[in-house]
Amino acid sequence: xxxxxxxxxxxxxxxxxxxxxxxxxxxxxxxxxxxxxxxxxxxxxxxxxxxxxxxxxxxxxxxxxxxxxxxxxxxxxxxxxxxxxxxxxxxxxxxxxxxxxxxxxxxxxxxxxxxxxxxxxxxxxxxxxxxxxxxxxxxxxxxxxxxxxxxxxxxxxxxxxxxxxxxxxxxxxxxxxxxxxxxxxxxxxxxxxxxxxxxxxxxxxxxxxxxxxxxxxxxxxxxxxxxxxxxxxxxxxxxxxxxxxxxxxxxxxxxxxxxxxxxxxxxxxxxxxxxxxxxxxxxxxxxxxxxxxxxxxxxxxxxxxxxxxxxxxxxxxxxxxxxxxxxxxxxxxxxxxxxxxxxxxxxxxxxxxxxxxxxxxxxxxx
Numbered sequence: 001x002x003x004x005x006x007x008x009x010x011x012x013x014x015x016x017x018x019x020x021x022x023x024x025x026x027x028x029x030x031x032x033x034x035x036x037x038x039x040x041x042x043x044x045x046x047x048x049x050x051x052x053x054x055x056x057x058x059x060x061x062x063x064x065x066x067x068x069x070x071x072x073x074x075x076x077x078x079x080x081x082x083x084x085x086x087x088x089x090x091x092x093x094x095x096x097x098x099x100x101x102x103x104x105x106x107x108x109x110x111x112x113x114x115x116x117x118x119x120x121x122x123x124x125x126x127x128x129x130x131x132x133x134x135x136x137x138x139x140x141x142x143x144x145x146x147x148x149x150x151x152x153x154x155x156x157x158x159x160x161x162x163x164x165x166x167x168x169x170x171x172x173x174x175x176x177x178x179x180x181x182x183x184x185x186x187x188x189x190x191x192x193x194x195x196x197x198x199x200x201x202x203x204x205x206x207x208x209x210x211x212x213x214x215x216x217x218x219x220x221x222x223x224x225x226x227x228x229x230x231x232x233x234x235x236x237x238x239x240x241x242x243x244x245x246x247x248x249x250x251x252x253x254x255x256x257x258x259x260x261x262x263x264x265x266x267x268x269x270x271x272x273x274x275x276x277x278x279x280x281x282x283x284x285x286x287x288x289x290x291x292x293x294x295x296x297x298x299x300x301x302x303x304x305x306x307x308x309x310x311x312x313x314x315x316x317x318x319x320x321x322x323x324x325x326x327x328x329x330x331x332x333x334x335x336x337x338x339x340x341x342x343x344x345x346x347x348x349x350x351x352x353x354x355x356x357x358x359x360x361x362x363x364x365x366x
Contacts, residue, residue: 001028001029001153001154001184001186002154002186003025003026003027004025004049004154004188005024005061006024006049006058007059008021008022008058008059009021009022009045009048009057009058009060010022010057011045011056011210018210019048020211021211022211022212024205024212024215026186027186028186030186030187030202031177031185031187031189031200031202032203032205033189033191033196033201033205034189034191034205034207035191035192035193035197035206035207035233035234036192036208038192040208040209040210041211042207043159043190045190046079049077049154051070051072051074051075062075063153075153076153077153077156078147078148078150078155079157080140080143080147080156080157080158081143082159086139086143088130088131091127091130092123092126092129092131092142093128095131096113096117096118096123096146097114099146100113114127114145114149117145117148117149118145120145120183121144121145121148136164136168140160140164140172141172144160144176144179153186154186154188155188156188157176157187157188157189159192160176161173161193173199173200176189176200189201194233194234194235198222198234201218203215204216206229206230206233213226213227213229214226214230221234225275225345226353227347227352227353227354228241228275228347229352231347235277237278237309237320238320239277239278239345240276240278240281240317241275241317241347242275242319243272244259244272244273245270246261246272251274253315253317254316257294259274259294260292261341269348269350269355272346272347272348272349272355273346273348273352274345274347275346276339276343278319278321280340280343281321281337281339282321282337282338282339283321283323283325283329283336283338284338285336292338292341293337294337294338294339295334296313296314296319296336296337297312297332297334298310298311298312298329298330298331298332298333298335299311299312299313301329301331306324307323308322308323308324308325308328312337314337319337
């Protein structure tokens with residue numbers, strides 16, 4: 001497996017910048033997810049790494065050796081796309097063997113590689129079936145197996161689960177992660193689904209408008225987003241944002257609400273946006289000091305069975321809170337919600353950058 005390094009990478013399409021100053025290092029055997037909204041450049045970046053798109057400037061290196069001028073076939077990279085692209089007239093065994101035949105590998109070596117992939121992906125009972133006789137998840141495993149038999153230096157997966165139903169996505173991503181760990185593959189995985197990225201990756205690179213805005217472990221991204229974009233993109237439901245002005249040890253919102261700041265709050269600008277995740281807001285306020293409460297009106301309730309998402313309006317701002325109780329307030333009800341000041345995220349209202357620590361410096365932090 002390869003170590004992949006991208007340095008100062010830029011890509012233009014007809015004079016339009018689609019990738020800007022990409023600097024990224026993927027360790028050998030690492031699972032890295034590229035996430036971001038549609039059009040952010042994540043699939044283009046994957047194609048650049050594979051050699052399917054030329055770069056405008058910068059460099060791509062595998063194990064310290066530049067590969068910028070090498071064609072895709074010389075890079076020994078395997079790609080898996082949204083579409084399985086299996087040959088419908090060929091059985092699974094022949095689909096797996098096709099690329100190996102094209103490269104002139106002898107029959108014995110082809111059989112060995114197919115046997116290894118079939119065992120790893122539990123495809124042995126399916127080798128004599130045609131793709132039409134397979135489920136969506138089984139077809140995706142065959143597509144993975146076809147990449148795996150090439151014994152590539154790295155695997156590039158471009159939203160491979162987007163065509164599967166919700167339940168099948170869960171089981172297939174578990175299979176992908178288990179396989180990656182067992183075989184120690186270097187894997188780069190693009191998705192717009194932040195749940196997939198969080199559950200699969202060792203690290204996540206968040207992209208926006210052709211740039212990488214933060215690279216971190218899933219938990220660090222969730223707990224210490226570098227800016228408002230990352231904070232709003234990572235997490236479902238999305239983080240709540242409340243604009244306000246700092247005065248002494250509190251933030252005063254335009255709607256009249258006062259949010260008490262945590263002890264030891266760092267200095268920063270006067271114009272601030274407070275971020276609060278839905279699970280850090282509560283209707284149970286008995287143990288919450290008055291400075292950490294907000295008066296609100298219930299606007300909408302979504303009962304999801306195991307939990308409910310309650311949408312309220314507080315101080316002119318719409319907020320979502322995650323509630324795990326069975327008793328739910330009626331729409332239009334006046335409620336008081338509480339929050340833990342230690343869970344506040346603070347952002348500069350002008351730059352949208354995070355105020356305060358970018359990562360947890362506490363020992364054994366939970």
